[in-house]
Amino acid sequence: MANVMKEFVEANNSFLPSVYREIVKEEKGNILVSPLSAETVLALTHSGCRGQTAEELRIALHLPDDPAKIQSAVKAVLSELSDLKTNEGCKLFIANKMYIRKDFSIKDEFQKIASEVYFSTSENIDFAMNVRAAETINSWVEKVTENKIKNLIHSQVLDEFTRVILVNALYFKGAWIEKFHLTNTKKTKFYKSRNEVVKVDAMANRPSQNFSICISKELKAKLLQLPIHGDASMVFVLPDKRLGLADLESKIDKVFFPHVFYKTEVTVLLPKFKIEHQTNFTAILRNLGVHRIFSDDDADLSGIAGEKGDLLVNEILQKTFIDVSEEGVEAAAATDLKIPIPYCGRKHRPQKFIADHPFIFYLKVKDMIIFAGRVTEPYY
CATH class of the missing domain: 3.30.497.10 (Antithrombin, subunit I, domain 2)
Structure with a gap:
């Protein structure tokens, strides 16, 4: 079965x-x-x-x-x-x-x-x-x-x-298994494009908190995996460059391919979005x-x-x-x-995952991707 x-x-x-x-x-x-x-x-x-x-x-x-x-x-x-x-x-x-x-x-x-x-x-x-x-x-x-x-x-x-x-x-x-505290949420810049910058509400984690991350040279991106109760997780795929979304999307098959994550200290800043x-x-x-x-x-x-x-x-x-x-x-x-009718990973050292520009995300349950998308305008 x-x-x-x-x-x-x-x-x-x-x-x-x-x-x-x-x-x-x-x-x-x-x-x-x-x-x-x-x-x-x-x-x-x-x-x-x-x-x-x-x-x-x-x-x-x-x-x-x-x-x-x-x-x-x-x-x-x-x-x-x-x-x-x-x-x-x-x-x-x-x-x-x-x-x-x-x-x-x-x-x-x-x-x-x-x-x-x-x-x-x-x-x-x-x-x-x-x-x-x-x-x-x-x-x-x-x-x-x-x-x-x-x-x-x-x-x-x-x-x-x-x-x-x-x-x-x-x-x-x-x-989230590790929730973001509301008191840590702050206004920050989000670079929508080369010439357009907006202020958004971004969630921040506690200092010295460990998360699962993958540094992909092939994708020229970082992947952050946040665990959710019920054998679920959400993965955020952030291009290394602020204008790197198009290049990342040209390799979309590999974006959704299983990746190798490792746990390390990560500083996270992630915009809220609907x-x-x-x-x-x-x-x-x-x-x-x-x-x-x-x-x-x-x-x-x-x-x-x-x-x-x-x-x-x-x-x-x-x-x-x-x-x-x-x-x-x-x-x-x-x-x-x-x-x-009619594959990725580096030596364990503190990392930063600052999502201040467009990114891709996907939500999976028991390895099944049930939602996926991209954020270019993190309005909430």
Whole structure:
């Protein structure tokens, strides 16, 4: 089982750099994405795809070429992560739900996979009553993300032709094992660009405090790992140069690759930040070679319902939220998919990690990266 889980973790963590690269092509500011939220709902969709439609999606998601392996891995990972719900100092909630048109019949096999593998519930809904339907879906998402994700889906994208809406919602709240004291937080300069400097609230640690750090010559960056209750941690990747973010992002695969950390005395200054972000996964997947699932002529989702050509995917949106402060981290994500008709380390010595310019971060639980992003504007 451990090997099966490892495959899904690796698939998720490999999917992330591909997604990150696509997002930064279009966006200049803060970004935040949840690879796990997207990977989960897309893997569920994949289980209902057939032929080349399934193969294109499988390759983009880095999934193994064996449906049984995928299902075993997903079930094992979701079961393992769900154990964190009751962990003191850490709360992780992952939920999947299918909204099905009131008179539309989902195939029994897909319904079984959704329920037994993805722990997904289902609800029949009248999409023609689009305002009410959107309110129903959004209220569920708000509830499971502690009101952090609002208005995931707009009523305009729902109509009488909508057959199925697949939604994944993910909420995480974790306390730092070594908290930052509020009294140490201070105003400091943050260099957004060569010519723009702003004042931000930055968290500072106690003197002579040890943290896990990695000095990467390859990335020309320092990595700081802060442990969170519940076998979780957050990693901050700070370029050595104030204008080094673009160079760091050009090696994004290696940024998210496992690194070797060592514990030493570190002086930390880290800005507080909140990010809300929306990602259009439809465009991202197209750029990653997924085309058939969006095509009137080629989409084969017959494992979900009907025959080839009866269903296609026309929208995959994700909304994310993260709050990094003295107490810890709070984050949430929701992804909806609409289906209508047609190595590093140095000798141990005191280090400084002064995050006074743009950086990358990622949040992981049991080696699974569940959120990642960058901070160019640390507003709080």
